[in-house]
Amino acid sequence: MKNLLRNFEQIFVAKHLLFWTLIAVPVALAAGSAVALFLWLLDLVTVFRWQHEWLLYLLPLAGVGIHFLYKAAGKNAEAGNNLIMDEIHQPGGGVPGRMAPLVLVTTLVTHLFGGSAGREGTAVQMGGSMAQLLGRWFGLKPEDIRIILMMGIAAGFGAVFGTPLAGAVFALEVLAIGRIKYNALLPCLMASLFADIVCSAWGIRHTHYVIQSSAALDYLLLLKVILAGVAFGLAGNLFAAATHQVKKLGNRVFTTHKWLMPVTGGLLVILLTFVAGTQDYLGLGVTSKDPGGISIVNAFHAQGVNDWSWLWKLVFTAVTLGMGFKGGEVTPLFFVGAALGHTIAVYAGAPVDLFAGLGFIAVFAGATNTPLACTLMSVELFGPDHVLYFAVACFTAYYFSGHSGIYAAQRMAVSKRGEERN
Amino acid sequence: MKNLLRNFEQIFVAKHLLFWTLIAVPVALAAGSAVALFLWLLDLVTVFRWQHEWLLYLLPLAGVGIHFLYKAAGKNAEAGNNLIMDEIHQPGGGVPGRMAPLVLVTTLVTHLFGGSAGREGTAVQMGGSMAQLLGRWFGLKPEDIRIILMMGIAAGFGAVFGTPLAGAVFALEVLAIGRIKYNALLPCLMASLFADIVCSAWGIRHTHYVIQSSAALDYLLLLKVILAGVAFGLAGNLFAAATHQVKKLGNRVFTTHKWLMPVTGGLLVILLTFVAGTQDYLGLGVTSKDPGGISIVNAFHAQGVNDWSWLWKLVFTAVTLGMGFKGGEVTPLFFVGAALGHTIAVYAGAPVDLFAGLGFIAVFAGATNTPLACTLMSVELFGPDHVLYFAVACFTAYYFSGHSGIYAAQRMAVSKRGEERN
Known part of the structure; x- marks a missing residue:
């Protein structure tokens, strides 16, 4: 029975x-x-x-x-x-x-x-x-x-x-x-x-990324990946905090004429473009107008981005989205991560393409608190060879991105110190 | 602040x-x-x-x-x-x-x-x-x-x-x-x-498994993997049910002299060995005494096991563990799965090594309700090339293995029809 x-x-x-x-x-x-x-x-x-x-x-x-x-x-x-x-x-x-x-x-x-x-x-x-x-x-x-x-x-x-x-x-x-x-x-x-x-x-083709560096396990490299993972988590946290803060500040300043908020946002983006001296931080950023410009794709190559590209993109995006423009956060997170990974690789003596890929995925993992989805995404985007490094970077970033990601509606089930919350 | x-x-x-x-x-x-x-x-x-x-x-x-x-x-x-x-x-x-x-x-x-x-x-x-x-x-x-x-x-x-x-x-x-x-x-x-x-x-080396068949995505093969996944889930369920039933029956028959239970179990294993005509279903089963015998390793090669090897191993193990002997369930589950996968591959016209690997992992996934750990295990044991097929096989087996796995202490959080239980 x-x-x-x-x-x-x-x-x-x-x-x-x-x-x-x-x-x-x-x-x-x-x-x-x-x-x-x-x-x-x-x-x-x-x-x-x-x-x-x-x-x-x-x-x-x-x-x-x-x-x-x-x-x-x-x-x-x-x-x-x-x-x-x-x-x-x-x-x-x-x-x-x-x-x-x-x-x-x-x-x-x-x-x-x-x-x-x-x-x-x-x-x-x-x-x-x-x-x-x-x-x-x-x-x-x-x-x-x-x-x-x-x-x-x-x-x-x-x-x-x-x-x-x-x-x-x-x-x-x-x-x-x-x-x-x-x-x-x-x-x-x-x-x-x-x-x-x-x-x-419908004929849509996605950007193809390639990491050519060796996938062999190397304990020194693993240590660098863990430390980079901490940086990626903090960057994800900073991104979420900056976007929230811009929005909060904007809503506090513009109480009556709300439409002035996007106007100010737009003016700030124009101003930032002048200060940065490039239009490469505008828009999506996967590629750039000049093929040698600053972009996600070029972050995978030597000298493709500069030391502060990651922070520029973070500020441009926090102003754009915080002030009421529309679009997603994820591709800018990819940009911030790939550029930060690139820069860390340069100073840590690590492979630029691998670290650009790690940052690409792990900053996103930290900002959205989705380390598992991001580990899978790394396999789908970069192939399975480096999956161990990606998993380590994603989970480290997750641990160090704090408890407030980019989605305010995300609930807390288990805190990052292991405590159950419901 | x-x-x-x-x-x-x-x-x-x-x-x-x-x-x-x-x-x-x-x-x-x-x-x-x-x-x-x-x-x-x-x-x-x-x-x-x-x-x-x-x-x-x-x-x-x-x-x-x-x-x-x-x-x-x-x-x-x-x-x-x-x-x-x-x-x-x-x-x-x-x-x-x-x-x-x-x-x-x-x-x-x-x-x-x-x-x-x-x-x-x-x-x-x-x-x-x-x-x-x-x-x-x-x-x-x-x-x-x-x-x-x-x-x-x-x-x-x-x-x-x-x-x-x-x-x-x-x-x-x-x-x-x-x-x-x-x-x-x-x-x-x-x-x-x-x-x-x-x-x-300490010098321990683990058995090395290799799947040489192509890892290219093939929709007909994917369909076969899904159907095999259903079979793997049912086999995992059968394994758990058989072990539980043997134990229940043994405890009902031997109420006073409990020590007669392992004696009977031992005698049954001896009897089964005579009926099966081989000692290959005894012990761990990763390899066999005769290098050409029935074993997990040989399930990855053509003619390495026969059509009913999976069921023999299931019965031998259910009797051994149900009657009070000690050891794990997982390596026998690997055996049952690899042998069943081998047999399905022969009749479905699919690669024997891939299906032996899929069964190896997926029967275990079904019997323990751990599809995610098993997908990771497939990458660790067989390399990352076939991960999509493994994920599909593990989750299909999970869906079709019922709600009672080999661990009685496992709790129910979300039923396989999607209902939350706590």
Whole structure:
């Protein structure tokens, strides 16, 4: 009898898996296609800005536009990623459908006029809001809406970076610090895998990174990786703190005329561009207008960035996002990390390409408290050869990034000193 | 002020990490050395048994010895792995120090006289009981005793298989189904890494497995891997159920003269050996007396095992362990999995070495509900090339292995249909 029941158990599991696999198809079609459209437009916008450098001077004006667009049509959509995470923790009013077009347009505007921002926020918000719409159409229960929202995050993240495994684990890991639950693992994995396939089918190609340095285990190098991991964690923490502080300060100064906040942000970015003497810290930063400029790709080569590139990008991004422009935090985190890793490698006598890759991944791991997803991402982006170094860097960064990451809605399950919090 | 506190936070984290790194050294020295001694003796014992086949006929007598040894000196040590897990969930009387020598001697006796058993139970129990002793000597708080016990598991597991990453994650993942907490991640990782180094320093070498088949992504092959994953999960479930049932039945039949239980077990193993017509299912099974015999290593080569080898090993082990002999379950699970994978590959037209490797890892993942540790283990044992197939096989097996694994003390956090249970 007990064995009979156990067999039924497996039939229920099989039904559960089949159900979510079927749900994953439309989620992936919607999110994967939206991300493909976004990445295609983002590329056009970036090249257009390179060809018309004066667009930067319109950044303050663009900020006003974004501000009033959200004010007129945004409702609660402005909370972005945090709203989606809150809805997963505790279902409330739902994620509004308008979030997808709003964040798409405003991110493109931010990039067109030279704001320093990323992509994953946009992809995750498009994925989340479309997943919510689909969940409503399918008449899913509140419990299942939570799962489909996680699938939306996974699909958006997996498609935008071409890293489906990392996307799936990110959606589970980002919700709470210090704990991962397997409850939506397979739904998220399916959504993320399918969305990546859909996005690629639209012809999107992701940047290819190569680490040529030896992958052999070397204890001195391992020690350097651990110390660099501490620096990466602190940088991730600084990034999150700077963005929060800019926003807090801005909200304190501009109490009545909120639209002055993005105007000031835009003016500050223009000012910073003059001080830095380059436009390379604007926009996404994966590549640069001048092929030899400062960019993520060039951080993997000797002399590709300078000693303070990481801090410049951090400041540019904190001002852009803190003052109300739109886009993700992750690609700037990649930039900060790759540049910091490059610089550490130069002074520590370590391979530049390996440390650029470690920083790329580990600063992100620290700022979002997702060391496991980031370790998987390292395998998907750089191949499996250096996985041990990546795991060590990600978990060290995680330990040293403090308890407040870039997502305010992230909960605390287990503190980094090992104490359980719920 | 908030920033100042945040900086303090990182100092506390650094102190926490330093403290546990220092604790990890003696735990690793003790567990790593004990495991090295165990593996060295196990090898001697196995070769000795091959040279003296008649030892098998003394297996019933050996069972009586084991029975009375635990009865005389065992106290609660007989609960083995489950006792350690219970003490982590809910600290009680502690893990007795006598567990280490008892399980060492009785496992060697089991192997010397031809019982079919593994090693990880022994390694984990030695690690756990020595960790408890050290924790008491250091005057650790109950909360920290839980962590040092997890370190003992990690150290034992990591050293016995030469897979430190898998050891650390196994210790965290095995405690509850469907959830992993990072609370003791770094302590476990340090203990496991150091223990592996200590064990290697004693001259212990682990079996080397190679998968030569192509690692290229092939959708038809992926589909076969998923279907094989279902079979691996069901096999893991069958293994756990068979061992439990044999024990339950034995305890029901032998109510007064408990010592008759291992006697019967020994006689059954002798009988099974005659029916099977080979001694290859006795002992550890990593290699065989005749280099061309049925063994884990030969499951990776064409014609290395036959169609029912997996079931034979399952039955031999369920009888041996269910009837009261000592040793681990994991190496027999490797055997069952590698042989089943081999057979599936033959009939499905898939590469034998890859599927033997997949079964090796995935049946274990299913029976212990530790898909993440097993995915890491696959990288540590077989290299990173096939990690995607391993991850798919492990998680599929996990979904299809039901909710009762080989460890009765494992708790349920999230069911495999996604429901939260606590």
